[in-house]
Amino acid sequence: xxxxxxxxxxxxxxxxxxxxxxxxxxxxxxxxxxxxxxxxxxxxxxxxxxxxxxxxxxxxxxxxxxxxxxxxxxxxxxxxxxxxxxxxxxxxxxxxxxxxxxxxxxxxxxxxxxxxxxxxxxxxxxxxxxxxxxxxxxxxxxxxxxxxxxxxxxxxxxxxxxxxxxxxxxxxxxxxxxxxxxxxxxxxxxxxxxxxxxxxxxxxxxxxxxxxxxxxxxxxxxxxxxxxxxxxxxxxxxxxxxxxxxxxxxxxxxxxxxxxxxxxxxxxxxxxxxxxxxxxxxxxxxxxxxxxxxxxxxxxxxxxxxxxxxxxxxxxxxxxxxxxxxxxxxxxxxxxxxxxxxxxxxxxxxxxxxxxxxxxxxxxxxxxxxxxxxxxx
Numbered sequence: 326x327x328x329x330x331x332x333x334x335x336x337x338x339x340x341x342x343x344x345x346x347x348x349x350x351x352x353x354x355x356x357x358x359x360x361x362x363x364x365x366x367x368x369x370x371x372x373x374x375x376x377x378x379x380x381x382x383x384x385x386x387x388x389x390x391x392x393x394x395x396x397x398x399x400x401x402x403x404x405x406x407x408x409x410x411x412x413x414x415x416x417x418x419x420x421x422x423x424x425x426x427x428x429x430x431x432x433x434x435x436x437x438x439x440x441x442x443x444x445x446x447x448x449x450x451x452x453x454x455x456x457x458x459x460x461x462x463x464x465x466x467x468x469x470x471x472x473x474x475x476x477x478x479x480x481x482x483x484x485x486x487x488x489x490x491x492x493x494x495x496x497x498x499x500x501x502x503x504x505x506x507x508x509x510x511x512x513x514x515x516x517x518x519x520x521x522x523x524x525x526x527x528x529x530x531x532x533x534x535x536x537x538x539x540x541x542x543x544x545x546x547x548x549x550x551x552x553x554x555x556x557x558x559x560x561x562x563x564x565x566x567x568x569x570x571x572x573x574x575x576x577x578x579x580x581x582x583x584x585x586x587x588x589x590x591x592x593x594x595x596x597x598x599x600x601x602x603x604x605x606x607x608x609x610x611x612x613x614x615x616x617x618x619x620x621x622x623x624x625x626x627x628x629x630x631x632x633x634x635x636x637x638x639x640x641x642x643x644x645x646x647x648x649x650x651x652x653x654x655x656x657x658x659x660x661x662x663x664x665x666x667x668x669x670x671x672x673x674x675x676x677x678x679x680x681x682x683x684x685x686x687x688x689x690x691x692x693x694x695x696x697x698x699x700x701x702x
Contacts, residue, residue, distance in 0.1 A: 329642040332673050334464050334492055334619045336514040336521055337663030342578060343518055346571035354566050360558045362573050367555075369576035373494060373517075373584065374509060376501035376527050381551040382572075383524040384565045387491040387512030390524035392420055393546035394487050394508045395458075397536045401425030403455045406447055406484070408439045408470070411463035412649050413489060421458065424541065429454065435466050435652065436611040441474045454484045455535070461499060462492040465649045467621035467658060468614045469497070476505035485532045491515060494525075495579065496618045496662035498588050507532040513568060516618070518575050518663040522565050528552075592617045594661035594670060597700035601674055604696040605681070606688050610656045618662045621648075623655065625686050630654035636680050643676045667701050 331338050339347075352359055363382075370380040383389050395417075399405055405426045407417045410433030421428050429447055433439045439459075448454055457479050461472050472488055479486040485507035490499055494509070495516025501509045506527075513523035528536065528548060536548050543549075550561040579587065595617040599609055602622050610621035624630035631654045634647040648656040659673060674693045682690060 327642050329644065330669050330672050331644050332660050332665060332669060333644050333646045334515065334658055334660040334662075335512070337516075337518060337660060337665060338669070339520070340518055340575070340578070340664040342574050343571045343664075346574040347520070347567050349567070349570060351566055352570075354560070354564055359566065359569075362570055363560070363564075364558050366569055366573040366576055369573070369580050370525060372580055373576065374501045374525075374527050375499070375503065375584075376509070378501070378527050378529050379552065379555060380525055380527045381548060381555065382560065382564065382569065383526065383546065383551075384522065384560075384562070385524045385546075386521055387489075387510060387514075387524050388416065389546060390510035390512070390526040391416060391489060393524075393526055393548055394510055395420040395424050395426075396541055396543050396546055397539055397548045398456055398485065398487070398508075398532065399424045399426045400539055400541055402427055404429065404451065404453045406431060406444065406454055406457040408433060408444070408457070408459045410437065410439060410466065410468060410470075411435055411460065412465035413463055413491070414460045417458040417460070417489065436468060436614075438468050438470050438614040439475075441471060441478055444475060445478045448478065448482045448484060452483060454482070456485045456487055458487045458489075460489040462490070462497070462616040462618045464492040464619065465652065466611055467616055467619040468611045469493075469616035469618075472499060472506065473504045480505035485529070485535060487532075492618050492662075493616065495584075495587070496591055497616060498584075501527055502529075513572065516662050517572065517579075519568055519571055522568050523572060588617070591662050593701070594665070594667075595620060597697055598659055598661055598670060598674075600700055601693050601697045605678070605693045610652075618660065620659045620661065621656050622659070624657060625681070628681065628684050628686055630657060633657060633680055633684065636683075637676055641676045641680070643673050645673065645677075670701070671697060 494511035507529040513519035514521040646658040
């Protein structure tokens with residue numbers, strides 16, 4: 326049976342210890358046995374989030390945590406700032422519209438990162454802004470936002486800082502407390518190396534006060550219920566039991582390896598893949614702002630980008646991601662986070678070379694794999 330290689334920016338490959346944990350017999354969630362697992366997962370999540378605040382586990386995709394962040398803080402008519410530079414920045418906008426926010430929209434050209442000075446200017450002029458919504462790694466473009474600088478700007482204002490770290494948590498450095506992030510949201514299927522189905526959200530004291538005062542109707546994503554349940558080491562509704570058991574195992578391994586080692590490996594992979602693309606004569610998309618989670622690459626002129634991704638996946642079993650929205654067919658994206666390893670990247674580049682060559686792209690065959698192996702040592 327052919328092995329498939331997964332180099333998409335979510336889901337990412339599952340490590341053996343996660344697969345083994347997922348295969349365990351299920352247990353009941355209202356038991357001391359599950360509470361011990363939940364407690365350990367919670368403590369290790371705080372390590373990955375780099376926070377002393379509580380982190381709540383939701384049974385949903387990452388979008389569920391995004392909705393929880395909005396529905397628990399933004400009431401109709403509230404002034405908010407949304408930084409929108411890709412498909413997932415647009416999701417913040419869509420959610421804020423659903424809950425009736427008065428949005429100050431900061432549109433950023435796709436492929437670029439926001440200038441923090443723009444946000445400072447808005448907040449200096451308008452003290453009624455209740456929240457600023459940003460995306461750490463914009464999955465659709467691979468662009469990384471300077472969250473640390475934004476946090477320093479926002480922390481002394483009345484606004485809370487809400488960050489989508491779905492494609493960055495556990496993959497690249499993000500320090501919730503040190504960077505003054507009030508609500509950090511993420512999901513299970515990327516840097517945390519699990520199947521989709523769990524979402525996570527941290528809540529600062531500043532955000533907690535806003536949550537308590539918010540008059541929005543809420544139910545499944547009511548973070549007040551999550552807080553009340555967590556006081557008893559519990560969840561308000563039936564959790565994703567098997568995935569949380571696997572989460573506990575993954576987090577233990579991550580803590581044992583340490584975040585510094587994980588981030589260093591991903592940075593090394595990112596730099597190697599980017600330089601390999603250049604060696605192939607390909608042009609990087611967003612070269613000055615690209616995240617260490619994902620490498621976005623422009624499809625060469627005359628090559629069908631949709632077909633390129635399809636052939637790699639369906640014929641050779643190597644899955645990378647194509648572009649989204651206006652970038653469909655114009656870029657492809659290679660992930661290097663989670664349980665992606667050197668062999669995965671080597672096979673990916675080898676197959677990318679073959680398919681590009683078969684499609685008529687001219688370059689020195691073998692230069693990509695040679696470059697990658699040299700850079701990875």
